[in-house]
């Protein structure tokens with residue numbers, strides 16, 4: 410029993426060192442030895458995460474800004490050049506489509522919402538009042554995504570095209586969309602920026 414009691418009290422109580430000494434001591438704690446003290450480090454048990462570090466695609470918040478890799482919400486415009494074929498004639502349109510985009514661990518989602526000029530009868534007939542693009546394939550890893558994209562018109566038609574997303578750093582994404590059918594050629598592209 411005597412031995413156990415002695416081992417149970419291996420060191421002096423830190424409170425005995427006094428308030429000033431304790432503060433100084435805490436600011437110097439750097440458990441992961443990444444050069445950033447515990448009270449400044451977002452994860453003092455991970456030497457690859459500290460303020461001032463460069464973010465990399467490793468599933469960690471390397472630079473301690475609260476964002477892991479390229480995850481988060483993004484928004485921007487999608488510039489579209491599209492040509493519909495109607496009664497043998499090519500009918501071109503230019504569209505500017507607001508886009509919302511989100512990346513979560515392992516998945517992404519987006520919605521490209523195109524609203525052609527309602528006074529353009531050809532656009533209303535061929536594209537519809539609202540044309541929405543959403544991803545069919547949601548899985549993503551690293552800084553590139555390629556997958557199928559569903560085109561849906563309020564006119565009732567839908568089609569499957571393709572898309573790609575490419576991260577520029579961690580705070581911007583370039584989204585491109587393509588559709589190539591006998592009745593509609595579509596090419597869209599836009600830069601999306603992180604929504605803080």
Ligand SMILES: [Ca+2]
Pocket residue numbers: 439440441442443444445446447450452453459
């Ligand atoms: Ca540290």
Ligand SMILES: [Ca+2]
Pocket residue numbers: 441443445450451452453454455456457458459
């Ligand atoms: Ca750290």
Ligand SMILES: [Ca+2]
Pocket residue numbers: 464465466467468469470471477478
């Ligand atoms: Ca990271």
Ligand SMILES: [Ca+2]
Pocket residue numbers: 464469470471472473474475476477478
């Ligand atoms: Ca980060």
